[in-house]
Amino acid sequence: MPPPYTADMMSQLAQKQIKFEQLVNQWSTDLYRFAYWLSKEKGMAEDLVQETFLRAWKSIEQLQDPAKAKSWLFTILRREHARKFERKVIPINPDHAPETVAGKSSDDTSTEAFVLRQALEELAEEYREPLLLQVIGGYSMDEIADQLGLSKGAVMTRLFRARNKLRSHLEESS
Amino acid sequence: MQCNQLRELFTSDPHSQNEATLQHLAECDECAEWLTELQSFEVALSEAMQIGAPEELEQRILAQQKPPETATISQLHTRRHKWHPALALAASLLLVVGLITSLNDQQPIELFEQQMLSWLSDQQPAHYLNQQASDSEVEGMFREVGAELVGDIGTVLHCRITTVEDHKVGYFIIDSEQGLVSVLLVANGSKSIFVQSSAGTDNSKNEQRIKAAIHWI
Structure with missing residues (x-):
């Protein structure tokens, strides 16, 4: 039989949810900018941010000091970018002009x-x-x-x- | 400090300042002018990097925060229903069309029932459309209110234990083929079940189905 899901556990879940939402509200834009300039693709940038927060949600307990949140998230995103970049085969096209964001x-x-x-x-x-x-x-x-x-x-x-x-x-x- | 040393230092980090750099800047007009230009460049660089994030990025992140591997409820799950935005909007406009305890239209609803229904009406189940509760969350909530599931009720998007008017209640949202169904299980006292369905759907059918699947311990 699974253990009962107590009110305390529900409260912990709610606290986790609040902590997570604060991270998203505070850092998603900076992370998106960082991801965009790393990857130079809008779609990839959003994927990176989504992946970053998915990983952050799974291991949010590791973040004990809120002052380190930004650094923690940037590190996750950098690793995620490196992982994706290793997999990605970049086509070599001399006619390709970089996507301009202006x-x-x-x-x-x-x-x-x-x-x-x-x-x-x-x-x-x-x-x-x-x-x-x-x-x-x-x-x-x-x-x-x-x-x-x-x-x-x-x-x-x-x-x-x-x-x-x-x-x-x-x-x-x- | 030499001019080239100062310029190298500031080009690497425009915010670096120490006694030596300050002293040099006070004595060297050329470097002071150069630094003003660098600071203008730094502002332009920072602005150029300010790419606007997509609208609704935050909402999309929050909607997918629950990892899929924890989101399957073998006992409860039937199938995941993908919602069209228009349908989701309709689902958010919930209408209270009934409750388990059968009510006579001619008789006033008791205060307790009114309170429970009013609370249900204030909820926004559509907010949880992209979520799914885990097995342990659902089973724990039922156990907490002294009930258990004995049948299939569909996919549970969200569940929690909360308090409504001093009553400990279990609240959960089901994603059914007929739309979103919100259910309130009141543990203490009468052990009541309140069901609220999406507007335009048959609440009594949902009531029957849910009632049959829940057993009070």
Whole structure:
């Protein structure tokens, strides 16, 4: 016979539900942005966010400190992206132009934003990822180094190059 | 600190500040001007990354939070019914059309029954359309109110123990072929069962079916 599902257990479930909903409300947009700039595809970005929260729901008990929620979710999403990326066979098509996001509703449609988005899409992942973690995730240099398994010096170099490449794009376009 | 050192540091992290950088910036106009430009770039970069998330992303996440592997109820499950949005809307406009204890239209409904029905009417079962309760949740809820399932009632989307007007009750929502059915099991006192069906469906049939499937211990 299964154990009775007590009022206490129901209350725990309700608390879990509340905690989860707070995470979704607070972080889904940031996670979506991070996922979009990682994957450069809207559909993939939403899948990544959905998967991230599905995993978060399953292991929400692991999150004891609410202050670490964002870092926890970003880590889940990064791993999920890496897992999907390993499976995905990327077609090589020289005619393929990266999907541009300029002009999306509620987004900044200025020329500067357009150029920067295009430059971001073209930026190699090794430069793009630490930059996303810093700008969207708000991570410190040490935290990025931890996340990516790199030395602090290597992270600094990548961020330096990432910004320089983006600034060059901007200067060339103006 | 040299100019190139400062610029390298700030290009890597525009928010890095320490005594050495502050001192250099106070003494070097060129670097101060360069930093102002970098900060403008940083604002533009941050804005360029502000991609709007799809509408209803949050709702879609919340709707799928229960992993499918925990969502099968072998004893209760018949089949999952996919709801058309219009049907879901109709289901949310629930109409109380009856209750297990047969009521005479000419007689006033007792306060207790009114309270239970009123509470049922205030619920929004359509909110749980994309969920499914687990075996243990359903069995636990029945046990908690002193009842057990002896028949098939269909897929249970949601169940919980709650209190209505100081009565401990079991509340659950069934996804039936006739639409959503909300059921309230009142444990203490009269051991009553209240059933509420979607508008336009036969509540008495649902009552019969549910009543036959529940046994008070």
